Amino acid sequence: MATNNCQQLEYIGIFDNAFFFKGPEDDNVGCDALQLDQYNLLEYFIRSQDSKYLIFNHDGFHAQTLSVQGKNKPECKFCIQVYNNDESTGKGLEVMLYVNKEGKKMVVSCKDMDNIYAEEKELPGTIGEDDHGAVFTMKSTATSNEYLLESYKYKSRYLAFETHRDTGNIKLILRHKHEDVVDEPCQLRFSPR
Structure with missing residues (x-):
């Protein structure tokens, strides 16, 4: 057997000076699928540059100041599930972020190139093309415990905090960022407790 690093292939033979292989018939996992x-x-608290904590409430993901008691709520603690843990490429880790709310996983997902929404879903064992809206590439910055989270679906779009001009509320969005430019709203701080 030979492998292409994604699925097992069975050698069939040489025909017309070409090598032929057969893949498993019931395996529909492609090479670009994430495991x-x-x-x-x-598990982390996620904070903005001005030390507001990311939380999930009835109308989505927002940042706000929390008391010590407020940080004990499950909607403040984000779980980061890693897929394809291969940091050797230097590209970062592919991850999904979610909070547990009343026994349900509320996943951070891209609605479009600018907006984030909470999607109730179980985490898949394999991520195919359809689920890439919930996958982010987690990249470390020069500062300890600060990360950039680039959308896997929308390249050069990063999770960031934005203050709503009318209400003053801070919400989580996708923001365009040039690779070599420091963009503080895109730098998220992670703290274990």
Whole structure:
């Protein structure tokens, strides 16, 4: 057997000076599919540059100041599930972010190139093309415990905090960022507790 690093292939033979292989018939996992790393689930509080905490409430993901008691609520603690834990490429980790709310996983997902929404879903073991809206590439910055989270679906779009001009509320959005430019709203701070 030979492999293409994604699925097992069976050698068939040489015909017309070409090598032929047969793949498994019931395996529909493509080479670009991401696999869940069952040993790598991280739990963090996510904070903005001005130390507001990301939370999930009835109308989505927002940042706000929290008291010590407020940080004990499950909607403040984000779980980061790693897929394809291969940091050797230097590209970062592919992850899904979610909070547990009343026994349900509320996943951070891209609605479009600018907006984020909460999607109730179970985490898949394999992520195919349809689920890429909920996948982010987590990249470390020069500052300890600060990360950039680039949308897997919308390249050069990063999770960021934005203050709503009418209400003053801070919400989570996708923001365009040039690769070499420092963009503080895109730099998220992660703290274990």
